[in-house]
Amino acid sequence: MIELLRKGLGRLVLLSTLFFCLGTLLFAQGKKYPQGYFKFPINPGQRGYLSGTMGELRSNHFHSGIDIKTGGQEGLPVYASADGYISRIKVSAFGYGNALYIQHPNGYSTVYAHLKSFKGKIGEYVKEQQYSRKSFSVELFPSQTHFKVKKGDIIGYSGNTGGSGGPHLHFEIRDRFQQVLNPLLFGFSEIVDNISPEFYALKIVPLDINSRVKEKLDAPVFYPKKHSETAYSAPTISVWGNIGLEIKANDKLNGASNKNGVNTLIVTVDGKETYRYNNDRYAFSQTRHINVHIDHECYKQGEGRFQRMYVADGNKLPLYEAVNQGFLNITDGSEHRVEITAIDAYGNSSKLNFTLKGTPPQETRPQPFVLSREVATPTFEVFNNTLKIWGDANECLVYDGFFANNIKASYMDKGQSVFLWDLRKKIPDSVYVAGKSVAFNIKEAVKPGALHQVFDDETGLQVNFSIPSLFDTLYLDLSRAGDTFALGPYGFPMKSYIRVLMDVKEDIGPKRKLAYYQINGRSPSFAGGKWQGERLQLKTRDLGTYTVLADTTEPVIRYLGKARNVVSFKIWDELSGIQSWEAKLNGRWLLMHYDYKRKFIWSETLNPNTPLRGKLELEVRDQMGNTKTYSVVIK
Numbered sequence: 030m031i032e033l034l035r036k037g038l039g040r041l042v043l044l045s046t047l048f049f050c051l052g053t054l055l056f057a058q059g060k061k062y063p064q065g066y067f068k069f070p071i072n073p074g075q076r077g078y079l080s081g082t083m084g085e086l087r088s089n090h091f092h093s094g095i096d097i098k099t100g101g102q103e104g105l106p107v108y109a110s111a112d113g114y115i116s117r118i119k120v121s122a123f124g125y126g127n128a129l130y131i132q133h134p135n136g137y138s139t140v141y142a143h144l145k146s147f148k149g150k151i152g153e154y155v156k157e158q159q160y161s162r163k164s165f166s167v168e169l170f171p172s173q174t175h176f177k178v179k180k181g182d183i184i185g186y187s188g189n190t191g192g193s194g195g196p197h198l199h200f201e202i203r204d205r206f207q208q209v210l211n212p213l214l215f216g217f218s219e220i221v222d223n224i225s226p227e228f229y230a231l232k233i234v235p236l237d238i239n240s241r242v243k244e245k246l247d248a249p250v251f252y253p254k255k256h257s258e259t260a261y262s263a264p265t266i267s268v269w270g271n272i273g274l275e276i277k278a279n280d281k282l283n284g285a286s287n288k289n290g291v292n293t294l295i296v297t298v299d300g301k302e303t304y305r306y307n308n309d310r311y312a313f314s315q316t317r318h319i320n321v322h323i324d325h326e327c328y329k330q331g332e333g334r335f336q337r338m339y340v341a342d343g344n345k346l347p348l349y350e351a352v353n354q355g356f357l358n359i360t361d362g363s364e365h366r367v368e369i370t371a372i373d374a375y376g377n378s379s380k381l382n383f384t385l386k387g388t389p390p391q392e393t394r395p396q397p398f399v400l401s402r403e404v405a406t407p408t409f410e411v412f413n414n415t416l417k418i419w420g421d422a423n424e425c426l427v428y429d430g431f432f433a434n435n436i437k438a439s440y441m442d443k444g445q446s447v448f449l450w451d452l453r454k455k456i457p458d459s460v461y462v463a464g465k466s467v468a469f470n471i472k473e474a475v476k477p478g479a480l481h482q483v484f485d486d487e488t489g490l491q492v493n494f495s496i497p498s499l500f501d502t503l504y505l506d507l508s509r510a511g512d513t514f515a516l517g518p519y520g521f522p523m524k525s526y527i528r529v530l531m532d533v534k535e536d537i538g539p540k541r542k543l544a545y546y547q548i549n550g551r552s553p554s555f556a557g558g559k560w561q562g563e564r565l566q567l568k569t570r571d572l573g574t575y576t577v578l579a580d581t582t583e584p585v586i587r588y589l590g591k592a593r594n595v596v597s598f599k600i601w602d603e604l605s606g607i608q609s610w611e612a613k614l615n616g617r618w619l620l621m622h623y624d625y626k627r628k629f630i631w632s633e634t635l636n637p638n639t640p641l642r643g644k645l646e647l648e649v650r651d652q653m654g655n656t657k658t659y660s661v662v663i664k
């Protein structure tokens with residue numbers, strides 16, 4: 030007992046010391062980043078422009094640095110930001126493309142991505158490693174003494190490699206814990222910004238069954254009125270109960286039309302701060318939490334990215350200071366002044382002001398339901414934890430198992446009654462309104478943080494959840510037609526993978542050529558699949574519609590020719606897509622660079638002076654193992 034106590038105390042002392050150190054460190058970092066320590070990596074000393082800022086909302090991640098414009102060109106010299114050594118080099122056809130990492134003696138590191146090429150000795154070293162590993166993709170960790178750099182040394186040339194959508198340099202500054210920091214806080218005089226952020230849209234979301242916005246359980250969008258460069262307003266909005274605010278805002282910088290991200294947002298209600306968000310620093314491991322920072326379902330439905338100004342359940346980002354998670358609880362009949370402030374990295378700010386008026390839901394008065402049309406089949410939708418049902422009567426019967434629950438309409442919407450059902454209590458089977466009924470396809474309420482399996486008799490599907498799969502409770506809906514199934518609700522954010530098993534019924538091709546493809550109103554996108562006995566398993570982090578297709582077609586190779594000792598080809602593949610490629614010249618491995626955006630592949634000899642001559646064989650393989658070989662004699 031005493032032993033335990035002493036251990037506990039020791040730990041406590043150790044912990045508080047650690048917290049004190051961490052606290053001081055974080056405070057020091059938050060307030061004072063070294064100014065002038067880093068040199069701007071592109072055209073230092075000249076006016077620079079950005080096409081992307083820190084914390085910008087991207088698909089499944091926050092943007093982790095700045096995107097520096099290169100005037101639509103490639104090949105601009107990229108300079109080492111400060112003294113240090115090259116600690117990591119990565120070459121990939123995807124993501125950062127050709128990327129360099131420099132470790133600096135003050136503990137910070139810098140990252141330079143989408144490079145066209147590496148400078149001199151670095152480039153030679155990379156090529157030697159590619160040849161010795163017989164691989165285009167490499168990740169190298171040179172020793173501290175291998176590539177020492179001085180501030181201002183040219184380390185490479187800007188490009189458009191990897192996932193880049195146009196020529197630019199992606200530049201990051203990281204701290205010693207590999208957290209990404211906002212480079213604009215390090216005092217680069219090259220970037221000028223005195224333009225304030227802009228507000229585009231405001232959304233008010235009722236967060237539980239008793240909440241209302243404009244007397245409905247709906248999340249209407251309001252378009253703020255701009256009064257000046259920094260002042261916006263929205264009309265008075267009637268609300269009741271637990272509600273959340275969401276905003277669509279952007280920031281422009283001088284001299285560029287790009288709409289960049291806003292990474293500081295503050296909400297005050299009646300002059301008191303209720304919510305503050307700042308994304309000047311974050312860890313890569315948390316980046317997927319962007320899907321609960323934004324209203325992901327709206328985003329997937331094409332409404333753009335609304336940032337939530339409340340901390341949704343399951344959101345573990347340490348970027349908020351919020352009272353009651355930022356939820357506003359308005360249950361009085363009075364008016365409340367709300368001010369939203371958006372601030373950019375240079376301190377330019379804009380304010381959006383509006384009033385929320387507490388308005389209790391109206392009692393529904395029983396009255397004859399008059400219809401000038403035929404009675405419609407009821408429709409339904411899951412809204413957060415509530416099932417909303419539209420029907421043509423004042424009352425409905427909701428069935429759960431053997432029970433029939435008589436529900437009164439909560440309010441009218443578009444000439445129909447809306448009935449509300451709290452899904453947290455029970456998942457119902459069907460509803461009966463005015464002689465018409467409809468069955469729900471919600472199978473189960475799956476809770477986050479637990480291993481769980483759903484076996485659905487109706488569709489024959491099995492869905493396996495792991496501990497990290499979910500951010501929040503999922504009201505899983507499942508449907509199936511043939512070998513196509515839908516996992517819903519569409520756009521529901523997933524933290525990690527789930528596995529779905531289906532017995533493939535249709536005879537569409539040889540088993541080893543079958544895989545899942547996601548088909549959400551666009552061309553099928555390869556999602557893979559692994560056979561578990563007679564069932565094909567899908568591993569996914571996206572709810573949506575999937576089908577099984579057979580890819581039995583080889584990739585296509587088109588020879589373009591030889592110019593300046595370089596041979597090039599176009600390669601592409603229908604359905605599953607290209608997985609790998611390999612070239613041999615007179616039987617010896619030949620390096621081929623690959624740019625998937627241009628479907629372009631080209632050679633580089635180990636020694637640039639060795640003439641490229643003889644028998645060249647290029648083999649390209651797709652994700653389903655279909656292989657195409659192309660042979661040509663190069664003269």
Ligand SMILES: [Zn+2]
Nearest residue numbers: 081095096199
């Ligand atoms: Zn970038």
